[in-house]
Amino acid sequence: MRIVALRERAAGETRVALTPETAKKFIALGAKVAVEAGAGARAAIPDAAYEEAGASVGTAEAVLKGADIVLGVQAPDVDLLGGAKPGAWVAATFDPFQQRDRVEAYAAAGLEALSMEFMPRITRAQSMDVLSSQANLAGYKAVIAAADQYGRAFPMMMTAAGTVQAARCFVMGVGVAGLQAIATARRLGAQVSATDVRPETAEQIKSLGGKPVFAEGLEASGDGGYAAELSDEQKAAQAELVSGHIAKQDIVITTALIPGRAAPRLVSDDQIATMKPGSVIFDLAVAQGGNVEGSKPDEVVERHGVSIMGFSNTPATLGPDASALFARNLYNFLSAFWDEDAGRPVLDEEIGDAVRLTHGGKVVNERLLR
Template identity: 75%
Template structure:
């Protein structure tokens, strides 16, 4: 389907994956104009063997509907009972949408709930999109910053390398570190998970960690961060405050599944930074890591520019679509049953991603 969410340019099917689905024996159809935001023409889909038609044509015969952001059930009028919809649902924040899918008899498959296990790595849309988001965050910060990134030695004198501090070392944070290093910056990073120290060092950056608060590892289920104790939060705030005042650019990436983004930078810490510094808040759409950040706006406080996109990966729509579409193909093709001509999900992954079935909300994470 063509994406209906405001400003969404990505698409869940590319000519590459359309051809692969057809090779499995599937009939592939896509709504006309669905790929234009990602620079993919209808003719490119036709050449790949896909049918191009209206929304009603595409939905009426579908057993599986692919999307980037899950469509409202009203946009699926005419779909078969029990049709699968594989997309991102943001289930913790969109409970009403999930309930509407259950009421409509649709089977919602949430790609955000893909388990972080080895065999599901190629299906993980959060990782593929976060990778691009971390890259784009650094490029945007560099463009907003009014000075050069690398050290430059000239006849007129030396330009010092920009100091970049990355807060949160998940997929986006690691890519942000790597990108800032490639641009020649002096990079440091921190995370609540002590296991990320080696990852930071492996990219040539300096780890900034609380060393004297024992017994707090910060590792939650599935490799995600979890909330810290008050003691750790206080120690971390003191360490970060001292370090952040010396930085030119800060990239914040911290998220906790099912909860608002943790506040990492206060107004007082912003005030301690040098005028002309830049903060990119990758978590701005989930409430923000930075006090005063606003989605899709550049906010200036105390001479510091605070930037953040509601949908960062969307600013690299062509590549983001290619990776997202491959994630979906890898997911569905891994369970493809030749006899029935469709996927048959197993319990480990199927139960993890399935939100609704038989007019009920069935996912245990939502029940909890």
């Protein structure tokens, strides 16, 4: 069993799907491990560290020759995978709904695409969930970046010259990223409030020291713990609630995403206009269309004296930590199904069918065939 990882080709991607830690663990299972030279450089991992762990390092062509499993952060183009074995697995993020052509190309090439975004949100798969591990870091980074842009203190400070009031931070969307944003803002000393369309998140907000802000009767809980899309009436109720609250905030963090759809619009230009000059909005969904009107990836946009910002790839701004967590997710996934007799992982139906996009030259995932 030959498991390999390539250098990420996507612009701005600093992460790597295999670390020396997980390479050593795969080798302990009996696999041969290889990594493309320079694959870990942007995550502060030198080639020598992989070699010390027992992995071989070489060119992409040499590494891919005879590969059974290819690990990636963002799925590589099919053209790069010519040396892999027929039917080789590629475990990575595929963005299947938006990148359907890539999925079709994998099927045509006879490769088995395993989409880590489609990992089911069940208890035994928590340690395999790359969306959660990366969102956790993204929620932290959003607050840190917003605090830097804000240019004022977060905590209340009592000095001989007078009192500095604590910043007010409003988190919109209380998934993994939102919860970490609440926790981070609280650690920095801000007064934190948060909202979501799933009323069951109120207790989570309180447990982190935040104040829940909910529209009465609003509920839109979807499958797998995600939020569902709101009706027009629900959107109006949520917009009214936000309009009354957002004008008092110094920092707003938006995190709302709906799988397979563009990010929902949470903050309008009219609402931005009610905020105090110098306030900051960080749009974590900017790469998926944005929760905030006027937000642009990797730019700070000034509207009505408010700074609106967001990164196209927030986890990549924390490359070493994001790589370590992503690589562990992949190891946990493959090792959980490792068959000692077969000398390779053998996926079960529940998780295997959930993440498998292509098999036998066809697209087979039910979510893509609906």
